Amino acid sequence: MQITEIFKSIQGESTYAGLPCVFVRLTGCNLRCNWCDSEYTFTGGRKMSQPEIFAEVQRLTPVGGLVEITGGEPMLQERELLPLMNQLLESGYRVLLETSGERPLARVPADIVKIVDVKCPDSAEGDSFDLDNLRVLNPYDEIKFVLSSRADYEFASDFIREHDLAMRVHAVLFSPAFRKDASGARDSSHCLLDPRQLADWMLADNVPARLSLQMHKFIWDPALKGV
Numbered sequence: 001m002q003i004t005e006i007f008k009s010i011q012g013e014s015t016y017a018g019l020p021c022v023f024v025r026l027t028g029c030n031l032r033c034n035w036c037d038s039e040y041t042f043t044g045g046r047k048m049s050q051p052e053i054f055a056e057v058q059r060l061t062p063v064g065g066l067v068e069i070t071g072g073e074p075m076l077q078e079r080e081l082l083p084l085m086n087q088l089l090e091s092g093y094r095v096l097l098e099t100s101g102e103r104p105l106a107r108v109p110a111d112i113v114k115i116v117d118v119k120c121p122d123s124a125e126g127d128s129f130d131l132d133n134l135r136v137l138n139p140y141d142e143i144k145f146v147l148s149s150r151a152d153y154e155f156a157s158d159f160i161r162e163h164d165l166a167m168r169v170h171a172v173l174f175s176p177a178f179r180k181d182a183s184g185a186r187d188s189s190h191c192l193l194d195p196r197q198l199a200d201w202m203l204a205d206n207v208p209a210r211l212s213l214q215m216h217k218f219i220w221d222p223a224l225k226g227v
């Protein structure tokens, strides 16, 4: 597998936010979101075998810990990734998969918690989500919308209603996008959509979603990698 980095940090953007977590970040992405903060994953990385990756996860956290498979887009390496996910599950790890949902998710093992980042129009990848993936969502999965405008908010709100998302998954997350060149201050001034504004809209509309801030960007410098 082509791997950009494996590191331990605090899970920052789901209902698992705040928990220590080992991140396995796979190289490569087929999308180009405007606000992407992971462009360094598009190329490079290093080849690692499944035993090497598993050993590194074990070194960083004991069995029973939380592991997130992320990218880039991890499902681009599905053939090699599925056996790793099964090994992690069989060994007793709790495993999250962060994906855009552009690739088919039907073969993802049932016990993996999928955190599916449905792209909104202002990301420039708004039509990328494969609607067939709605059928393979489990009640413990999560759907995330990264929002940078009112248009994104309306798209996400309509999507929730149209597909009855609140009944399908454990959580629907609304997360304000960060400027990709953000650095320095660890506060919401870097958000493309003010969280206060987003909160006001959500309260006015009773949207069945959870406001989610990228916790790691309030703990460490937003430009810092490997956290």
Ligand code: SF4
Pocket (backbone or CB within 6 Å): 029, 030, 031, 032, 033, 035, 036, 037, 038, 039, 041, 071, 072, 073, 100
């Ligand atoms: S899917 Fe993720 S890694 Fe790929 S361009 Fe979008 S934000 Fe970046």
